[in-house]
Amino acid sequence: MKMIVGLGNVGKKYEGTRHNIGFMVVDELNQRLGGTFKLTKYNGSVSTVLFKGVKVMLVKPTTFMNESGLCIRQLADYYEIALEDIVVIYDDLDLPIGQLRLRQKGSAGGHNGIKSTIQHLGTQNFKRIKVGITRPIDGNIVNWVLGRFSKAEQTEVDVAIKTAADASQSWLATDFIKAMNQYNQTSI
Numbered sequence: 001m002k003m004i005v006g007l008g009n010v011g012k013k014y015e016g017t018r019h020n021i022g023f024m025v026v027d028e029l030n031q032r033l034g035g036t037f038k039l040t041k042y043n044g045s046v047s048t049v050l051f052k053g054v055k056v057m058l059v060k061p062t063t064f065m066n067e068s069g070l071c072i073r074q075l076a077d078y079y080e081i082a083l084e085d086i087v088v089i090y091d092d093l094d095l096p097i098g099q100l101r102l103r104q105k106g107s108a109g110g111h112n113g114i115k116s117t118i119q120h121l122g123t124q125n126f127k128r129i130k131v132g133i134t135r136p137i138d139g140n141i142v143n144w145v146l147g148r149f150s151k152a153e154q155t156e157v158d159v160a161i162k163t164a165a166d167a168s169q170s171w172l173a174t175d176f177i178k179a180m181n182q183y184n185q186t187s188i
Helices: 018-033 065-078 112-121 141-145 151-173 176-183
Strands: 002-006 044-051 054-061 086-092 100-103 127-132
Touching: 002 018, 002 065, 018 044, 018 054, 018 086, 018 127, 018 141, 018 151, 044 065, 044 151, 054 065, 065 086, 065 112, 086 112, 086 151, 100 151, 100 176, 127 151, 151 176
Parallel strands: 002 054, 002 086, 086 127
Antiparallel strands: 044 054, 100 127
């Protein structure tokens, strides 16, 4: 089984915010693959789908962002999902809007959801798909990540969500190196 985790914050207040782009990508995948999300006792909303014969668990942690790793660890342990079969999708301030970056490992880079994931998994060695949200001009990061995309940004964001979902499906169909080669440096 493979696991694709989208990071975000739960609740209407956070829907459509920059910090929830991971949720948006997982929702796109779920729609494509015809799944249904259900709450679990493992601090997450989960949809299990099939893609080309591969069983895939789509996950949206129901904790706040800074505790996302708890859900990932609990599900990975219970379903015996290996680290190499997990991809985490999240927002990245250091990438321009619309740009993707696929990585096999790395630091948290200041992202609290990734800090939690590293802490709970006990390693930085897990795959990730970062979706660019760019940095705010005024430097107020909290308001920026919890804010919504402007109308001018929304077209690029919609394409980036679809492209990140495509990259996830590429990983499922082939392998992560091939997905990296195809989707890294992609500017939408």
